Amino acid sequence: MSGEQRELNSWVFMVTARAPTNIAVIKYWGKRDEKLILPINDSISVTLDPDHLSATTTVAVSPSFSSDRMWLNGKEVSLGGERYQNCLREIRSRGRDVVDEKSGTLIKKEDWQTLHLHIASHNNFPTAAGLASSAAGFACLVYALAKLMDIEERYAGELSAIARQGSGSACRSLYGGFVKWDMGKERDGSDSIAVQLATEEHWEELVILVAVVSSRQKETSSTTGMRESVETSELLHHRAQEVVPKRIVQMQEAIANHDFASFARITCVDSNQFHAVCLDASPPIFYMNDTSHRIINCIEKWNRFEGTPQVSYTFDAGPNAVICAPSRKVAGLLLQRLLYYFPPDSSKELSSYVIGDTSILGEIGLKSMKDVESLIAPPEFRSQNSSSIHPGEVDYFICTRPGKGPIILRNEDQAFFNNKTGFPFRISET
Amino acid sequence: MSGEQRELNSWVFMVTARAPTNIAVIKYWGKRDEKLILPINDSISVTLDPDHLSATTTVAVSPSFSSDRMWLNGKEVSLGGERYQNCLREIRSRGRDVVDEKSGTLIKKEDWQTLHLHIASHNNFPTAAGLASSAAGFACLVYALAKLMDIEERYAGELSAIARQGSGSACRSLYGGFVKWDMGKERDGSDSIAVQLATEEHWEELVILVAVVSSRQKETSSTTGMRESVETSELLHHRAQEVVPKRIVQMQEAIANHDFASFARITCVDSNQFHAVCLDASPPIFYMNDTSHRIINCIEKWNRFEGTPQVSYTFDAGPNAVICAPSRKVAGLLLQRLLYYFPPDSSKELSSYVIGDTSILGEIGLKSMKDVESLIAPPEFRSQNSSSIHPGEVDYFICTRPGKGPIILRNEDQAFFNNKTGFPFRISET
Structure with a gap:
């Protein structure tokens, strides 16, 4: 030092x-x-x-x-x-x-x-x-x-x-x-x-699954994309002024009433509309890729097959999907579908492909990649051919849930600085 | 018979x-x-x-x-x-x-x-x-x-x-x-x-290049997509009522004045807005795929590099690009770029990869796949790495131009029916 x-x-x-x-x-x-x-x-x-x-x-x-x-x-x-x-x-x-x-x-x-x-x-x-x-x-x-x-x-x-x-x-x-x-x-x-x-x-049954999508494309930063959308999209202002205020009211009601069907419906249309206004910017901004589209199609198909939304999806300024299920049971059905459509590259272990709270895997009987390989096509999918299976397009999944706000960690072991010097224990070379 | x-x-x-x-x-x-x-x-x-x-x-x-x-x-x-x-x-x-x-x-x-x-x-x-x-x-x-x-x-x-x-x-x-x-x-x-x-x-200098994009995905028919957009998109009506009428006036002026910059600008934003309202439909409709996005990015990058639109792009209800250049010279520069970014699969001949009026190929010195392989990165692209080259993503290109309306073919050889029977010369088995 x-x-x-x-x-x-x-x-x-x-x-x-x-x-x-x-x-x-x-x-x-x-x-x-x-x-x-x-x-x-x-x-x-x-x-x-x-x-x-x-x-x-x-x-x-x-x-x-x-x-x-x-x-x-x-x-x-x-x-x-x-x-x-x-x-x-x-x-x-x-x-x-x-x-x-x-x-x-x-x-x-x-x-x-x-x-x-x-x-x-x-x-x-x-x-x-x-x-x-x-x-x-x-x-x-x-x-x-x-x-x-x-x-x-x-x-x-x-x-x-x-x-x-x-x-x-x-x-x-x-x-x-x-x-x-x-x-x-x-x-x-x-x-x-x-x-x-x-x-x-308030709604602790919700389960959230993040699909981290492989992407080689360089993306527009959200700061830049947002500014360009405001400056050039003719649809963005209509969205902000006419569409969002109604959805805010509806979403607050859906959350207050644990109304998952409304929650899911609004979540999906609002995600899509956000990406629509990005596409309406000049030059257009694409955050979702073909894998994102396939995840959406998979969920939309399931939701229509069941007649009522099973899960919601939403995408931020990138190709990753954040999918929400109303219960552990439905989350298990979701995970079976996603692992069927988007299996990992052959080299990957299940334990590194699904991370976070992986207890749902056990509940649906998935203990290893062998079990994933044995998954059968979900019913809404049986009429289709197997070309709709896309190995390696998803990097990994994170299983999580709604969580709490910021907390203070009182244990000094969790600090990143030496408490005598106030410098990092190990400073990486840059 | x-x-x-x-x-x-x-x-x-x-x-x-x-x-x-x-x-x-x-x-x-x-x-x-x-x-x-x-x-x-x-x-x-x-x-x-x-x-x-x-x-x-x-x-x-x-x-x-x-x-x-x-x-x-x-x-x-x-x-x-x-x-x-x-x-x-x-x-x-x-x-x-x-x-x-x-x-x-x-x-x-x-x-x-x-x-x-x-x-x-x-x-x-x-x-x-x-x-x-x-x-x-x-x-x-x-x-x-x-x-x-x-x-x-x-x-x-x-x-x-x-x-x-x-x-x-x-x-x-x-x-x-x-x-x-x-x-x-x-x-x-x-x-x-x-x-x-x-x-x-009126504007015979225009050259039009169609990029037929490989696609395995089944698409929503335009009839269905259109109906679902009208029924569910909150942005479509704003587009139809507020945005399009102004663009119609501007486009008519651009065509009347041979104003290619305006023609190109409006063509691109209107194509993107059409795809934006499709994405705003519920369920969302995706007609463009990653290759379509890459073609757009390639053109937008070139246009920005030059400071004024060199070419326009537009996409109908599918992933194919229709690109318009103001002259044969610019069309040649366009074709060099597209063949550089999107070379054919190794097995293809140039004569089956670029079809239609291929005389521009000769003007830019491209006679065989060897010449295509020797193309160097365009200046707006030199800072990037070669991972942005996408062989096999385009099926083929069609070189064409604005053309005339319907005509009657008076030569009986061009008829598809036997003139005695009124039946096809050869009826295919169905």
């Missing part, structure tokens, strides 16, 4: 938090203010179980730090971007006097403006999977810093309004269960906040 | 016609009347050169025929469908007295109601290619029957209104060059007719 990194008799305060990712069921697509990240419509999301999809972040403060620094998945990254700067500025301005009871050390609220911060964040899922990690990341950063600086919300949702300025959808990751992001009306964005509609226990 | 097929001293009158196919640059998508095939918006198309993409149809009448019969590409097909019946009824009701000068045979106008017809139609392009053949087919049928029955239009576009009842876009195939289909206002559809905006000579 170099001398510049640590002064003698210095102190380090740390907080470690974990925050979930979330999946929108009514999509956020389009900003009315690029800088404050204010959306053109309300959105609704389901928070995903942090055991399977979350960010864990340690934030540290010390007079020995010479600058704000951040490590993401072990690699130092720049904090110079406007979005990080906006979050850090907003959160620092709300810092309060903090006293360490053990040492008696006092940080005065004005000290937050000059003390430097160290931030280390890790995702518990592969970043290459194209699963929105920025939502969990910014929610976790804001939540951890608020604890570190002993910030209390002056109004409900204040922290979500700060996380929103890091990544729009991050505001929804500050709550568990079912969350609405109110677009708000104020020009300063103070009312563009997340509100919890229901906790994860 | 069996006795029932021919009476002694009987006569056969025949007419053979050829009609072009057309590609919409402002799309027709959605009917306000399913039976009369009345659209919810105007559309504009370019007629394609019948030398490369057309239907040829022989119609025959004889007192020896015992029923209306039709052979499509050599195979007998049913005429029982409502669309055929509507066309036949409408055209028969307009038949006039016809005298054969040679034999003195008279067909009185009321005889058309009872005399039976034989129809044989062939396309000069593979039907498996998924290129709209119904437009050329119904235009050709109506045109040939009108000649046979000596029908004169009581108002301009009357025949197009009949062809429209066979297949909506068929009305546009009754004219060459650039054609507008006025949606009309009348409930009986009498003013829902095609109007020629300009002849093919």
Whole structure:
């Protein structure tokens, strides 16, 4: 450790938090203010179980730090971007006097403006999977810093309004269960906040399956895609103004009433409409690929065969499907179908092909790849030929469920920094 | 030949016609009347050169025929469908007295109601290619029957209104060059007719390249897709009412002024918006596949690199691209790019991979597959790696141009029926 990194008799305060990712069921697509990240419509999301999809972040403060620094998945990254700067500025301005009871050390609220911060964040899922990690990341950063600086919300949702300025959808990751992001009306964005509609226990039977789809195509970032859609799509504004407000009301009712058929119907049409407005942008944006289309066709076919929605699907700015089933039983039927249509490449083990809460596999009698290979065509599929089986098109599946909001991890073992130095235990070479 | 097929001293009158196919640059998508095939918006198309993409149809009448019969590409097909019946009824009701000068045979106008017809139609392009053949087919049928029955239009576009009842876009195939289909206002559809905006000579520099894309997926028929879009898409009506009327005006101006940049811009955004509303339908409809997306990305990248549209693209209800270039020179640059990105499978000859008017190949120095293999990456593409080359994804290319409307083929050799019997020379076993 170099001398510049640590002064003698210095102190380090740390907080470690974990925050979930979330999946929108009514999509956020389009900003009315690029800088404050204010959306053109309300959105609704389901928070995903942090055991399977979350960010864990340690934030540290010390007079020995010479600058704000951040490590993401072990690699130092720049904090110079406007979005990080906006979050850090907003959160620092709300810092309060903090006293360490053990040492008696006092940080005065004005000290937050000059003390430097160290931030280390890790995702518990592969970043290459194209699963929105920025939502969990910014929610976790804001939540951890608020604890570190002993910030209390002056109004409900204040922290979500700060996380929103890091990544729009991050505001929804500050709550568990079912969350609405109110677009708000104020020009300063103070009312563009997340509100919890229901906790994860409210509808705990739901099972969520993420299909991580193989993709070699470089995708348009969601920031760029969103801006280009707002600027060029003639359909986007009609969606935001005329279509979404009705769907928000219907979705809130569906969630309140555990009305899975309505929940599924609205989730699917809203995902498709989001991708439709992307296609209506100029140049057009394609986030779904042929595999995504095949997953949709498989689900639509099943849903029509049964006469009522069995499961819902939704796709964010990428080819991965997030599929929701109303119960473990239906999730088992879903998994059988998906593994039948989309078996892994021959080299893969079942244990690396289906991850997360894999207890459903046991319930449907799938213990190894041999069992997967013995799966028979589902009834809605029997009239078709086998050319509709697509090995290797899905990288892997994650079984999860609605989950809780951010939490503080009190066990110091879970921190990413040495509590004496405030530096990562091992700094990766970049 | 069996006795029932021919009476002694009987006569056969025949007419053979050829009609072009057309590609919409402002799309027709959605009917306000399913039976009369009345659209919810105007559309504009370019007629394609019948030398490369057309239907040829022989119609025959004889007192020896015992029923209306039709052979499509050599195979007998049913005429029982409502669309055929509507066309036949409408055209028969307009038949006039016809005298054969040679034999003195008279067909009185009321005889058309009872005399039976034989129809044989062939396309000069593979039907498996998924290129709209119904437009050329119904235009050709109506045109040939009108000649046979000596029908004169009581108002301009009357025949197009009949062809429209066979297949909506068929009305546009009754004219060459650039054609507008006025949606009309009348409930009986009498003013829902095609109007020629300009002849093919008006903008004869245009070159059109069709990329026939390999596809194993079964597609939603356009009739079904259109109905489901009207019933379920919340964006379609906004498109038809608010977006298309402006584009129609802009496109007419672009064509009148040979303004290729505007022509290309509107063509591309309108194709994408049509596919966007299909995606907004429930269940969603996907006509484009990953190859279609890659063709779009390739063209969009080139157009942006040059700062102004070099070529336009448009896709109908399938994955095939129809690409338009403003000159032979630009068409050559386009073909170099497409053959670089989408080379054929190794087994294919250049002469079967690029068909139609292949003279451009010579102008750009491509004489064999060896020359194709030596193509270098275009400048807008040099920063990328070679994984963006996709052999075998395109089945073949057709080089064509804007073309003329239907014509009568006076040479009896071109008829598909024996002029004594009115039956096909060879009847395929079905």
